[in-house]
Amino acid sequence: EQDSICYNVRYGYKTLFAYYHEHAQKKISDESFKSNQFISFQIGNFSYVEVPKNFCCIMGVSGTLKTLSAPEQEVVGKDYDVSKYTYMPSLFGDNQLIFAEEKDILIVKQCDHFITLKKEIDDRLVGTNPATKRAVLVFFESKKQLMEFYESSDFLAMKENAIIMTEENTHAEKESLIKRATGSGQVGLFTRSFGRGTDFVCRDEIVAANGGVHVIQTFLSEELSEEVQIRGRTARQGTSGSYSLVLCDESLDRFLITKAEIDNARKAGNFYSLLHAKSSEFFRVQHEENKKYVEYAANEHKLGEELITALKKNDVDTVKKMLYDRNKGAEEKKRSRTIVLMDGTGSMGHLLQKAKNAVSTMFERISTILKENGESPNSFEMQFVVYRNYNAPADMLLQTSTWESKPENLRSFMESIQANYGWGNEAIEIGFSHVSRETTKGSVSQVILIGDAPANTKEEVLMKRKESKQYNLGEAYWNSNALYSNPTYYEDELALLKQHNIPVHAFYVENKAQKNFMQIANISGGRCEKLDINSKRGSDQLTDL
Incomplete structure (x- = not known):
């Protein structure tokens, strides 16, 4: 999309006529042209929110159950009738993560963000033994931001040996990169989706003996549960690890965090209480607005179900009318x-x-x-x-x-x-x-x-x-x-x-x-x-x- 090529997104007939144009210019083969000739039309939409309401039983496992916000708890309880929660302690004892709220959060100007991030990577590669290196995992809000840092002059010295992983990597590529990511001296750049559920197992004894894997988050999460999940990519199963935040001040505008508030928190020596309070309020407001979209999606889901019912009944006239109205x-x-x-x-x-x-x-x-x-x-x-x-x-x-x-x-x-x-x-x-x-x-x-x-x-x-x-x-x-x-x-x-x-x-x-x-x-x-x-x-x- 935009300046890059995307192979899995179609823009309706714009894409179809682009194939006609490219074929007329003899830039694509007859085979490619023929395989992309078809009538494209919308059938309907289904809502992930509505689908579970048809289940006879709902059970779930989460490592962040205790960090669910009040709005999230209300959804789980009221919308899905989940009323029983069981908390189980870790088999590996207390978590060994090191995160000092007073000194492990850096907020800098946008023009200094990449420089500061590169310095943080350099500093965190050095552990308890300066002669050996740790591994550093860096999580970005989007692929675009990840690539901007990867292509920047600040990262040039590390670029050749760094790992980058986005949603576009194949399953086999992801498995290989995840295994490599925790090796001594390794730096990995990842999009935020890999901060949830990806099992970065550290089998490198040098890293384990040197303070474990360090995780850097480069954006402020709207939900505490996401932040906890990203932190959880290190110090896993009783091992050591550490975590820090490197944030750009301009990215905090959307949370209504002012420069004055940042300066005051810097003088007080603690950003975390400010960030947590502002992100929690932002999430609460956004949640109320998102509920309106959920209502819209519920109506679309209902229409989708009506179409499926008509198809099962072989009600051709109703199916024709619904498809005609939508398309x-x-x-x-x-x-x-x-x-x-x-x-x-x-x-x-x-x-x-x-x-x-x-x-x-x-x-x-x-x-x-x-x-x-x-x-x-x-x-x-x-x-x-x-x-x-x-x-x-x-x-x-x-x-x-x-x-x-x-x-x-x-x-x-x-x-x-x-x-x-x-x-x-x-x-x-x-x-x-x-x-x-x-x-x-x-x-x-x-x-x-x-x-x-x-x-x-x-x-x-x-x-x-x-x-x-x-x-x-x-x-x-x-x-x-x-x-x-x-x-x-x-x-x-x-x-x-x-x-x-x-x-x-x-x-x-x-x-x-x-x-x-x-x-x-x-x-x-x-x-x-x-x-x-x-x-x-x-x-x-x-x-x-």
């Missing part, structure tokens, strides 16, 4: 095409899920309203676009969905978006520029702008493009990118939208954006309001447009 595309004559332009930076982390739910609810309600008034719901199309800032690489600066006429398709894309990056005022100009490009392909009726910070000024655009060098980007990087080679400014882009009679309805979620958003709305002939993101009224405001 009918947009109308040739479209009444409205709306672009939702949303701030996806770290500071929006606590609000992003709420905003996504508000947009999804809006889309679903519009479909219902159109049906009730005798109009086709497929006459309304929406595109979801996320903008960030110049400390993000090009493929994260702007992320866009395809045009969709079905709420469930758009929701699938929206759920993949995570809050990240951000740098004061944000790159709204990049979002407006995208809208202008879309007008060359087809009409755009309106733009809905949702964010918590004003647009970059002209001076900030030039400064940030230049100073993004501290994030391994810089002016040369942007100049080499065809899409962003020339700097653009929100005032100029807004003038182009006005020429095309495209109103920008600006919804701010923080008061600091009000003045700029009001200006944007006034110039384009749109509406400006504070988005009531904490209640049902938020989706009402968007639907009313």
